[in-house]
Amino acid sequence: MSFGPPPSMYTQSTVSADQQRRRKRRRTLLGAVAAVATAALGAGALLVSGVLDQDPKKPAEPLAGAHQGRLDVRETVEKRPASTTGTMGFRFSTDDMSAGEQYELPGMWATDRILAKGINRTVVGLPVGTDASVGDEKWKLRLSGPICGYTNHVTGENRTAVLFKGKPDEHALCDHVAFFDLDDGRKIWQHEIPVSGVGDSEEVPENDALQDDPSVTLTRGTVAVTWGGGSDAYDMDHGRRLWRTKATGNCGDDGAAGGGALFIRVSCWHDGKPTDSWESLTYKVRAVDPRTGRTKWTYSAATGVRDVKVPSTDPAVLAVAAGDTGYTELLSLDGKGKNRATIRLQNGQYVGECTDETDYLLIDDCPTMPVGGGQVFLRSKDSDDALHPSNWIVGFDLATGNTTKKFESGPNETLRPIRTSGGKLLALRQSSDRIAPMGLVSLDPGTGEETPYFYFGLPLEAENFTIIDSNDVLVQNGRLYFGARRVSGPAKQGQKEWTQMVLGIESAARKGGPAQ
Numbered sequence: 001m002s003f004g005p006p007p008s009m010y011t012q013s014t015v016s017a018d019q020q021r022r023r024k025r026r027r028t029l030l031g032a033v034a035a036v037a038t039a040a041l042g043a044g045a046l047l048v049s050g051v052l053d054q055d056p057k058k059p060a061e062p063l064a065g066a067h068q069g070r071l072d073v074r075e076t077v078e079k080r081p082a083s084t085t086g087t088m089g090f091r092f093s094t095d096d097m098s099a100g101e102q103y104e105l106p107g108m109w110a111t112d113r114i115l116a117k118g119i120n121r122t123v124v125g126l127p128v129g130t131d132a133s134v135g136d137e138k139w140k141l142r143l144s145g146p147i148c149g150y151t152n153h154v155t156g157e158n159r160t161a162v163l164f165k166g167k168p169d170e171h172a173l174c175d176h177v178a179f180f181d182l183d184d185g186r187k188i189w190q191h192e193i194p195v196s197g198v199g200d201s202e203e204v205p206e207n208d209a210l211q212d213d214p215s216v217t218l219t220r221g222t223v224a225v226t227w228g229g230g231s232d233a234y235d236m237d238h239g240r241r242l243w244r245t246k247a248t249g250n251c252g253d254d255g256a257a258g259g260g261a262l263f264i265r266v267s268c269w270h271d272g273k274p275t276d277s278w279e280s281l282t283y284k285v286r287a288v289d290p291r292t293g294r295t296k297w298t299y300s301a302a303t304g305v306r307d308v309k310v311p312s313t314d315p316a317v318l319a320v321a322a323g324d325t326g327y328t329e330l331l332s333l334d335g336k337g338k339n340r341a342t343i344r345l346q347n348g349q350y351v352g353e354c355t356d357e358t359d360y361l362l363i364d365d366c367p368t369m370p371v372g373g374g375q376v377f378l379r380s381k382d383s384d385d386a387l388h389p390s391n392w393i394v395g396f397d398l399a400t401g402n403t404t405k406k407f408e409s410g411p412n413e414t415l416r417p418i419r420t421s422g423g424k425l426l427a428l429r430q431s432s433d434r435i436a437p438m439g440l441v442s443l444d445p446g447t448g449e450e451t452p453y454f455y456f457g458l459p460l461e462a463e464n465f466t467i468i469d470s471n472d473v474l475v476q477n478g479r480l481y482f483g484a485r486r487v488s489g490p491a492k493q494g495q496k497e498w499t500q501m502v503l504g505i506e507s508a509a510r511k512g513g514p515a516q
Helices: 460-466
Strands: 086-094 102-104 108-110 114-119 122-127 139-142 147-150 159-165 174-181 187-192 215-219 222-226 230-235 241-246 251-257 262-269 281-288 295-300 307-313 316-321 329-333 339-344 375-380 392-397 403-408 413-421 424-431 438-443 450-456 471-476 479-484 486-488 499-507
Touching: 086 114, 086 479, 102 114, 108 471, 108 479, 114 499, 147 215, 159 215, 174 222, 187 230, 215 251, 222 251, 222 262, 230 251, 262 307, 281 307, 329 375, 339 392, 375 413, 392 413, 392 424, 413 438, 413 471, 450 499, 460 471, 460 479, 460 499, 486 499
Parallel strands: none
Antiparallel strands: 086 499, 102 486, 108 114, 114 122, 122 139, 147 159, 159 174, 174 187, 215 222, 222 230, 230 241, 251 262, 262 281, 281 295, 307 316, 316 329, 329 339, 375 392, 392 403, 413 424, 424 438, 438 450, 471 479, 479 499
């Protein structure tokens, strides 16, 4: 089946991935880069699932929590499946990419009607429940230049934000922010943002190689942007700038974390040491009033810490890298920024991944360290038996740091946390024996029970979707989505091969099966 002409409308096909992913300052990949063994039941294998979703003509699922509104960051609760039998519910792919074509695919968001994906300088909205190709978009949001930053957060009325370059040149400055609607692709507003030179440079950068990386995030009613030399905040509804703060001394605003609250990460460099070395840096995290910019409290990380990320702002949880590689501990903070509990990852016994900052600056994207119900969940590293891998997931109490419930994968399978949902944990169960299917399961930290939501196999051409460090995994409105962060054309000119960009799985009940 042909998927039409190469989607050159989205990208410059000859731009090299190395140029797209160059980095201006020290960004060490932290956390294990884990390629997880998958269950591949063969091309055309049945994709089975069982999450009961809504009729697409009805309103979206209600938000979790009685006090969530349209300007809050969305926290949806997934319903228990009607059936554990299902089928492929969505696909976005092509077989017409040419040799040498490169696509950056920053950001993936879903509503009950739309799957949205960033493609170089365009965000496309595709109708869920379809086998889509280029040209099947419900809407296209064309930007003046490539997307250079995004947030995974979405509001209660299905809106989000991206950063983009003001010019189509791949090396142009990342100097604009846009807030847009995921259901119809409408741009609500956009603004030009300040730029700052790398490190302690006071010169206005001439190109993005000399620019300090900006970031964007959402919290209630507010879109916040950091740009190295300071931070800006904008009102969601009107785009009015609420405040601007300026960095001081040898420090720069180096990332924003959103959700239930707003944190700004501050990097400070020290005289006598190179600004591109982690040894020159120390970190602080400021809790900020999103409407005024006032600092509520500041947490200062110890000297020698290589990196700090923010798995959660409410409750406050920081991931700290104080060793040679990987995150070494999680810090649970109280409402005044004081340490409640320290959770040690025991020299790599537990694994926590956050998105690498080599490509886009996100400090609050830690997909395998979900926080909810007063706990943070971590997976153990896989067993040493490569032929028969196994692991477990453990909950840690944020008040005490003590372990709570432990969930075993069993032999020939591994568990990967995805996100919390209504006080429970959604996790991906992966098989290594090519016999048992993969599955999405719900883990109850109160009872220790595991409830299967759906089981599925992947066609051979979609196996790469389960490689953790190069794909996004999203559960929303009863569907499980796997999305690539970048794709490349075939190695040889004239060669034809399938390129999968997004794959979604849904319940067979949506296709006419009985509801539960």
